[in-house]
Every structure is written in structure tokens, then in C-alpha cells.
Amino acid sequence: MPIVIQLDVMLALRKVKSKDLAVAIGITEANLSLLKQGKVKGIRLATLDAICDYLDCQPGDLLVREAQIA
Template identity: 60%
Template structure:
């Protein structure tokens, strides 16, 4: 089971750059980049809340569950 972060997809659809989003969220570009690139181990609800507010989306637009076919 894997959680996939689709932040880059949503950002592309909204035509917003990492720097612009980071500034709007009062967050460093480095921390937002870690999340965008799927390297984050956890996401705070407050961060997810800000992302959804800035990108006008739902949490499910950003986070996606994918089952592994390893049986």
C-alpha cells in the first residue's frame, strides 16, 4: 500500500509555481519541495489545510492511495 502525493499535478493544473505557493503558505520552498516530490514521511493537517485553501482543492486531490500488487 502506498500513498501518492499529487501536489505537482494540482500545481500544474492551477498554473502555480513552487515559489509562489510557498510564499502564499508562509513555508520554505525546500519544505514544500520535499512534499511535492513525494519525499515527505508525514503531512500535518495544518499544512494540508493550507494547501487545499491555496489550491482550491480537496485533500483527495493531493493524496491518493494505491494498492501494491505484490501478493
């Protein structure tokens, strides 16, 4: 997948537990875990906005595009 979700990195930088983030933004810990692992095909903009608001970051801090080798 060329887009990598670096939510675990931001959680570590902010010293926030996954459980606390899940409760704060209103999603299950299981869904947050899938998101952290990159096992989702999409993310709602409202969810991304809530994550960024809680972690005080920008979407670009969480989503990184990997270079593809041709």
C-alpha cells in the same frame, strides 16, 4: 509508498508556481519540494489545509493511495 502526493499535478492544473505556494502557506521552497517528491513521512493537517485552501481543492485531489500488489 502506497500514498502518492500529486501536488505537482495540482500546481500545473492551477497554473501556480511552487514558489508562490510556498510563500502563501508559509513554508520554505525546500520543504515544499520534498513534499512534491514524496520524500516526507508526514504532513501537518494545518499545512494540508493551507495548500487546499490556496489551490481550491480537496485533500483527496492531492493524496492518492496506490494499490499494493500482494
